[in-house]
Amino acid sequence: SQKIEQNSEALNIQEGKTATLTCxxxxxxxxxxxxxxxxxxxxxxxxxxxxxxxxxxxxERLKVTFDTTLKQSLFHITAxxxxxxxxxxxxxxxxNQGGKLIFGQGTELSVKx
Amino acid sequence: DAGVIQSPRHEVTEMGQEVTLRCKxxxxxxxxxxxxxxxxxxxxxxxxxxxxxxxxxxxxxxDRFSAKMPNASFSTLKxxxxxxxxxxxxxxxxxxxxxxxxxxxxxxxxxxVT
Numbered sequence: 001s002q003k004i005e006q007n008s009e010a011l012n013i014q015e016g017k018t019a020t021l022t023c024x025x026x027x028x029x030x031x032x033x034x035x036x037x038x039x040x041x042x043x044x045x046x047x048x049x050x051x052x053x054x055x056x057x058x059x060e061r062l063k064v065t066f067d068t069t070l071k072q073s074l075f076h077i078t079a080x081x082x083x084x085x086x087x088x089x090x091x092x093x094x095x096n097q098g099g100k101l102i103f104g105q106g107t108e109l110s111v112k113x
Numbered sequence: 114d115a116g117v118i119q120s121p122r123h124e125v126t127e128m129g130q131e132v133t134l135r136c137k138x139x140x141x142x143x144x145x146x147x148x149x150x151x152x153x154x155x156x157x158x159x160x161x162x163x164x165x166x167x168x169x170x171x172x173x174x175x176d177r178f179s180a181k182m183p184n185a186s187f188s189t190l191k192x193x194x195x196x197x198x199x200x201x202x203x204x205x206x207x208x209x210x211x212x213x214x215x216x217x218x219x220x221x222x223x224x225x226v227t
Contacts, residue, residue: 032213043204043218089156098161098168098211099144105155
């Protein structure tokens with residue numbers, strides 16, 4: 001069956017450390033992958049896009065990798081801050097699907113001062 | 114730009130009643146998506162439109178759910194009759210094109226069916 005799995009348990013880290021979130025998928029061949037941030041009571045907000053032919057993308061303190069052999073994406077936040085505390089969602093985009101995204105369950109990140 | 118606008122923000126209704134959720138996408142965006150989010154099932158795509166045309170409604174739970182997009186600036190999601198298991202947060206999102214473009218989400222409508 002097709003599955004997208006993110007760290008099911010909340011991730012607690014100390015301010016200043018690097019947070020690493022995992023997104024694994026099974027029986028999908030995504031053309032691209034997106035990461036979103038969601039704060040309580042709000043809609044998801046887009047962070048980064050990475051395509052299947054790209055290994056790594058960076059944006060300020062954020063980095064995402066995409067390994068189509070391992071069927072995995074890693075999302076890193078360096079020099080984490082309490083303001084980074086939120087739920088992070090990965091989403092797969094498939095070929096010729098008109099922009100349709102399939103979302104993982106999300107990982108809750110808590111950064112302690 | 115005001116972003117994606119959804120109304121109402123909260124809706125409480127009794128089982129069996131009709132519920133209509135509304136969405137105004139970002140001007141100029143060609144794709145519109147309706148999602149449902151619950152703790153158990155996460156964020157699920159219900160239906161999406163490209164250029165006002167429904168493309169994929171395979172996520173619509175059953176015939177009680179229907180969605181329309183009569184023009185580029187307005188969409189509705191209707192549940193008739195509503196049931197307690199429909200309680201969830203419903204999000205509308207829009208994107209510029211029909212491919213890899215990022216999606217912009219509205220604030221959501223929290224629906225409670227008693």
